[in-house]
Amino acid sequence: MIWNEEFETLPREALEALQLKRLKNLVERVYTAVPYYHKKMDEAGVKPADIKSLADLVKLPFTTKEDLRLNYPFGLFAVPFETVVRIHASSGTTGKPTVVGYTKNDIESWAELMARTLSAGGAHKGDVVHNAYGYGLFTGGLGAHYGAERLGAAVIPISGGNSKRQIMIMQDFGSTVLLCTPSYALNLADVMKEMRVDPKTLKLRVGLFGAEPWSENMRQEIEARLNIMAIDIFGLSEVMGPGVASECIEEKHGLHVFEDFFIPEIIDPETGLPVPPGEQGELVFTTLTKEAFPVIRYRTKDISRLITEPCSCGRTFYRMQRITGRTDDMLIIRGVNVFPSQIEHVLMSIEGVEPHYQIIVDRQASLDVMEVQVEVSESIFSDEIKVLEKLGKKIEREIKDLLGVSCKVKLVEPKTIQRSEGKAKRVIDNRKL
Ligand code: DLL
Numbered sequence: 001m002i003w004n005e006e007f008e009t010l011p012r013e014a015l016e017a018l019q020l021k022r023l024k025n026l027v028e029r030v031y032t033a034v035p036y037y038h039k040k041m042d043e044a045g046v047k048p049a050d051i052k053s054l055a056d057l058v059k060l061p062f063t064t065k066e067d068l069r070l071n072y073p074f075g076l077f078a079v080p081f082e083t084v085v086r087i088h089a090s091s092g093t094t095g096k097p098t099v100v101g102y103t104k105n106d107i108e109s110w111a112e113l114m115a116r117t118l119s120a121g122g123a124h125k126g127d128v129v130h131n132a133y134g135y136g137l138f139t140g141g142l143g144a145h146y147g148a149e150r151l152g153a154a155v156i157p158i159s160g161g162n163s164k165r166q167i168m169i170m171q172d173f174g175s176t177v178l179l180c181t182p183s184y185a186l187n188l189a190d191v192m193k194e195m196r197v198d199p200k201t202l203k204l205r206v207g208l209f210g211a212e213p214w215s216e217n218m219r220q221e222i223e224a225r226l227n228i229m230a231i232d233i234f235g236l237s238e239v240m241g242p243g244v245a246s247e248c249i250e251e252k253h254g255l256h257v258f259e260d261f262f263i264p265e266i267i268d269p270e271t272g273l274p275v276p277p278g279e280q281g282e283l284v285f286t287t288l289t290k291e292a293f294p295v296i297r298y299r300t301k302d303i304s305r306l307i308t309e310p311c312s313c314g315r316t317f318y319r320m321q322r323i324t325g326r327t328d329d330m331l332i333i334r335g336v337n338v339f340p341s342q343i344e345h346v347l348m349s350i351e352g353v354e355p356h357y358q359i360i361v362d363r364q365a366s367l368d369v370m371e372v373q374v375e376v377s378e379s380i381f382s383d384e385i386k387v388l389e390k391l392g393k394k395i396e397r398e399i400k401d402l403l404g405v406s407c408k409v410k411l412v413e414p415k416t417i418q419r420s421e422g423k424a425k426r427v428i429d430n431r432k433l
Contacts, residue, residue: 003119003151004112007260008315015316018260020054022288027051027060030294033078036071037296057263057286058274062297065093068238073099079292089137090237091330091337095345095402097137100237101292107146109289113243113258114147120256120313121208121231122249123177125152128203130175132166132184133211134335135159139241140211144179147243153177160184160335163191170202178207181335182214182222182230186366189225199227206249208233210242212332213323215433219252232322238298239285245320254307254319261289264320265297266306269327280305282327283320301327329427331361333368336405340426343372346398352380352391356417363431370407372399375414 002008010018028048030037041047044061051057068076069092077084085104089097102110123129129148133140141159148155156173158166160180166188169175178185185207192199204226210233222230234255235244244262245255257264266281267274275281283300287293303326307319331338340359347353354375362369372395380391392409400406418425 001119001122001124002314003116008116008256008258008317010260010316012316015259016054019263019288022260023054023057023263023286024048024051026286026288026294027296030078030296034076036067036075040067054263057265057297060286060296062272062284062299063295064299065098065238065301068098069093069096072096074101076295077101077292078294079103084292086142087137088139088142088237088241090139091339091342091403093339093341095342098238100139100241103291105289106291106293109261110143110240110243111146111150113240113261114144115150116147116258117233117243117246118144118147118151118153118177118208120246120248120315121177121233122206122229123148123151123153123208127151127153127176128174129153129155129177129179130158130166130170130173130204131155132158132160132178132180132188133242138335139235139237140179140335143235143241143243144208148177148179163188164195167192167195167197170204171197174203176203176205178204178226178228180207180209181211182209182218183212183334183363183366183368185209185222185226185230186218189222190366192226199225202227204228206231208246210234211335213325213433215322218433234320234323236300236302238293238295239287239300240290244285248311248313248315250313251311254311254321256311256313256315256317256319257306259317262287264306264318266304267299269299269301275305277308278305280321280324283323301330303327331359331370331427331429333361333370333405333407336403338370338403338405342403343399344426346395346402347372347374350391350395350398352377353395354414356419357426358417359427361427361429361431368431370405371410372407373410373412373417375417376411378414381411381413 084101086102135141206229233246235242245257263286265284269282357374360371395409
């Protein structure tokens with residue numbers, strides 16, 4: 001069902017007029033309120049008054065994760081801090097997280113966007129929404145939570161982990177809608193099997209999965225093993241959190257971008273220029289309504305393409321193809337964004353560790369596992385086993401503390417990790433999605 005007929009089915013012309021009005025307002029706001037954007041726009045030789053049509057968007061400079069890092073933690077907030085009511089964060093490329101803020105109105109918009117998302121996936125008032133996205137600094141849990149309440153559903157804020165208990169709650173509370181990462185959905189299916197729970201005896205009807213890449217094959221597997229319909233939902237903290245784009249249950253082909261809130265662009269990651277319509281490239285978003293943390297032309301590093309053909313569901317919003325990759329080396333391990341540079345950051349702070357390492361990712365029984373192999377100095381390697389074990393545990397602990405995700409550390413002899421002639425191959429990802 002379409003949650004907001006008025007906006008989700010706007011004729012393109014009216015939609016574009018609304019976008020332009022909001023874009024002008026946005027540019028004016030950030031130019032006035034955020035010194036960093038002011039300076040960047042001055043350097044690019046563009047003033048708010050230069051934005052006369054949507055085509056002028058390309059005159060504005062991009063925003064990147066690096067800009068966020070330089071302004072850590074609150075430097076890009078565009079409102080007085082007293083009006084910020086929520087702060088979330090996701091992984092940065094080094095030791096510091098990427099921080100985002102929301103005003104009361106932003107939280108309202110987010111609830112609306114997630115209500116649309118849930119509704120597009122076939123959820124409705126009266127549903128029992130089993131929200132297994134993580135609650136906390138991650139945007140998944142609370143973002144989906146407010147949307148489900150807005151929808152009029154009963155939310156179970158179960159968060160991630162403790163799968164047996166999750167399944168017991170599903171049985172006892174009659175969960176009808178499942179929200180979690182696609183890999184966790186498969187993990188739940190494994191645990192159900194172990195517990196000899198037949199998914200057909202549950203009331204689950206649909207699942208809205210996102211926060212990490214998955215494939216059509218994974219969709220089919222989840223649908224078959226959990227006996228539900230599986231929907232792809234997309235978002236990122238810097239732009240809002242979940243609720244940026246979502247599939248409709250009618251087509252399950254491409255994710256409608258909520259274009260009255262966000263303008264999507266696809267650019268060539270090398271040149272920064274727009275690609276011809278329909279071609280693949282890097283997704284870029286401009287937020288049209290956000291107050292506390294607006295972004296202009298934020299480079300997601302996610303690869304997709306835009307589908308402009310009308311959709312049978314009646315929504316007029318363009319669709320983005322499911323994410324097919326990234327332009328950088330970010331990994332998503334059990335829903336947590338991990339940059340090899342963060343692991344390097346930990347390794348380099350530890351005595352006796354050499355700057356040669358490799359990260360090996362696998363999926364075992366539907367769970368992501370990460371092993372970090374790292375060379376240690378000659379003297380350490382010839383030490384007692386106990387010393388090595390202690391060092392390995394220390395690295396594991398520090399990685400867990402910084403990234404929030406556990407891994408196994410394997411210390412190896414000097415010169416065992418293959419040296420490369422060009423770019424070092426830091427990551428071996430054996431997961432088959
Ligand atoms: O993952 C927000 C979210 C929560 C989306 C719950 C959907 C459901 P971040 O932690 O900032 O935010 O990570 C954003 O995750 O740039 C993509 O690389 C990846 N990602 C998110 N959704 C999908 C998806 C949340 N459906 C980063 N398919 C993004 C593929 C996805 N990748």
